[in-house]
Amino acid sequence: MCKYIAKQNLSLASADSMNKMCRDMFPDSKIAANMKCGRNKATAIVKEMSTMAMADLAERMKRLPWSIATDGSNEKDKKLFPLVVTMEGEDGLVTPQLLAIPNCDKNATGENIFDVVHKELAVQDVSWQNCVAFGSDNAPVMTGLHKGVIAFVRKKQTNIHLAGCCLHLVHIGAKKGAGCLAAVEDILIDIFYYFQRSVNRQTELKDLQDLYDVEQRKLIKHVCTRWLSIKRCLERLMDNWGPLLHFFRKEAKSLESGSKAADSKSSGSQTSKKVQKVYDFLRSPTNKLHCQFLKYTLKVYDKVLVGLQREDPKIHVLRANLVQLLQDLFDRFVVPSESGKDVKQVQFKLRNKQKTDTDLLIGSAAKEMIQDAQKHNLRQERITDFYKSVRLYFTTVCTYLLNNLPLDDKVLINAVVADPRQRKEATSSQLEFFLERFSMLKGEAEQDVILEQFAKYQRSPLEDEEDDRLDVTWTKLGKEFPELARVMKGILTVPHSSAPCERVFSMVTKTCTDQRSSLHQSTTEALLIVKTKPNKELDDKALKQLKSAYYLGLK
Template identity: 30%
Template sequence: MFTDSKIALKFACSRTKTTQIIKKSLAPTLHQEVVRDLQTKPFSMAIDESNDRNCDKSLAILVRYFTDQATTKFLAMPICNIGKASNIFDHLQEVFVDNNIPWENLVSFVSDNCSVMTGRHNSVVTRIKEKCPAVFDFGCVCHLANLCTVAGVKALALPVEDLLVEVYFHFFHSSNRKEKYKEFLEFTDTEPSKIIKHSSTRWLSLEKCVGRLLHHWAALTSYFNSHDEVEKPGRIKRCANYLSDHEMHLYYHFLSFILEPLNHFNTMFQADESRIGFLSQEMTVLLRTFLGKFVKARVIQSHQDLTTVPYSDTDNQLQDNILAVGLYTRTYMADHTDDISPSVLAKFFKSVRSFYNVVVAKMLAKFTFKDPVVCGLAFLNPSTRGDLPSSSVTVVARRFPSVVPEHLLQQLEEEFTTYQVTPSSELPTYTPDSTRVDQYWGQVSQMTNRITGTPRFPLLSKIVSAVCTIPNSNADCERTFSMLKKIHTDTRSSLDNSTLCALLTVKLNTNSKCYSFQPTKEQLKTAKQACSSYNKDCA
């Protein structure tokens, strides 16, 4: 017993000493590297709040700047329990002042789309613009895409999300129910898989949960209809009624079909690499995709501007027999003609039209289809190098006067024209499926004139290094909070905020793998000092 306690104590001391090395040696060095870059380079900032840490709310502050590619780094995570715009901005101001970071270097700001963060009046954005008037903010496109999905689902005639929640929580924390359910999986010849939880705040969870429930549909129907309490009012009866309802089954097949393009768009802009140059194109593709599901093709083709298509006019919409609801939905209708009445079908198609109308309306209201900067950023896409007017880059540059002054815009446009007519053989290789756009531009910025050795595209490289820092979405903050949950567990609930910030700094700001990390002499010196200080305190 004594030996075990001694080993446990030794292990605890070793772990505590490691924490001290991280807090007093590794993290400060990595933090200062980020601060030095922010003091001299244009950068973007992404913030988000989380209340997962018991009663404290954390404000994650991430920054993104350009080296040889766009890189996201962790800056700070102060405790911010009062979620007012003034209080959030005060914490940002404190971080900037403490680290001597100039507001003038801030290019863009990204957060979720709540009014506290991005409202036109009395928000965090309005306060930031007092410090940096040219800062670019357009919200989180992934959050906007999720809002479109939520609005569409609410427009359906049946509460499809309720069934997901009811089924999940019936089996939640009940080993006995899960064990009984295995018999029904075998009886219906259903491949066993976990029933997953739907969370409205998880951008991609609905499609996965719908697909999983469809996979389990036969087994779940048999299970709930055979349950002893199926006749009693409550969850069992509600689930049995939902699962036996052919109309509900139709809605699930439809959702399995229609959620894929929304999730594809959402997934594309959760990537770490810079894809902001594709945003305008992909928003247009998504809008055209949804219009094509329920609006006549000739009506869409007759409007060059998709945002002006009169989609809500029923005369411009497809008939029920060709309305896009998915192959499996049509097959289910054909297989259950005796079970699904014409009135149910009419209600279903009416509901589908409501879904499409609401989703498109939400897209037009929330997406920045006509923002000149978002449209101009298409010049970052190497695939469209020769298709854009040379003035597209100056439209973007005018939005960021601190990066390229007005009197140099003509020179910038000439550089972009030179870039457009340069043979592909002289430019870095770009393959859409495998080459990061920001890495491509990093190689372009290193190109030099063969005779003079001077940079070939100095101003173009300057504006690119600024706009490539604009985050695709606020997904990096969400990933940070997911990482925080793995650090701040129930067994490590006593970790204070400074320790959590130090651990996040080391995790997010280190480019090299841990096994190839080579500490500097200064890091070794501060690490030894941290150990010596800890030993003295324990003596």
């Protein structure tokens, strides 16, 4: 049944789908075969499934290490805080699972948000005893040491680790750096909405794409709250630079001469200003040079951002990936003798430690424009200013990341002990750090036994074939090193970003569609709890509970 509902995308809108589900579940029931299955029956079944999923999760939270993460929604009428628990499932995988989506009906202060979280745990009769980490974004209301949520959490669990979101920090750093270049963000938004509101404009752009021999592809919407979506948008802009310049040149002339047919959407003064603004931007070769550089340099963030958005545990490589990001940035503008140092020791702000203008890595497209400056109408003073902007971009990004990334966090430094590929370099002191700070990781095992298993594990040959997921590897190793595997999986529960909470918000948007705009919050919560639950076969007791829920729904 779980698989069937997932296949149907958990839709409550189709009575036929639910009828088929009921007939599949209860083939001997004449009621299920003959009566029309409405929303109340479907809701009863899904809510019963969510109740069982929550009870199963709560039962595991009472005996295994876990971490919890939350984030606030931006809806005006309510403030939802999805509670995502990361822990080992019955299949041995360490995965995030939704516990609840409570609404904070008071002001979203640190104390009130904590009360919402604590209340949901109390409902499930779960204490903070086995909680390893609290994950959130980097807002002061969450991370404040005196009035933030973490301050109240530490009154319940003293040694809990605060796992901020490095994904947000990288986004902010990249955005601050881009502020040193041409203001492309507003232009991307203006261009997208200018075409979105008119089919005629879209058709005209397609004709121009044919004229310039450019592949006909739609412009992409840039979401300012997810700033690095700018990469794909910028790539599409650069591909269509010629057609767009042609289009907005024509639009600007038409609006200026007053020859365009008057209508409220296109002839207003605001529209004229936006058209002129976009045209002025596109016809500037300096702006195009800045865009070519930005398009190239945004690629440096891809690896770390993809890793931070993965669902499988990545806390063991988080610090290494952040350090690699900084090193990749240094390689682009710092001399090799300096960029090879420890990232905290690189003197990247000193001009004599930076590469010459011709050695800066700015991308082949930007290099080509500079080499053919006359062809592209680039004046020498503009090129000089461009190189200054490039240096300022790199120094701004690196300064922000070095000041804000948790490179000195002891949890991140020692988490490498959980990586079997690093077992020869790992030390027992790294393991002892976790055993002493997070006593729940040991369970009922003695620390000496765990350390002995660790020593044996370090000298034992492992299979050549390595799994992509570390939790799969430790599930296999758990047969020989059971106590050690429990500790390692507990370490892997520490969130490496707030991506799981962001996924819940995306799922809410996809679930509460226009066709289901009246869906009650409790029903939405039940749907998402079922959807995020790891696949698990239903036993006879669970099927009996669902059958009872179905018959109650008939009434």
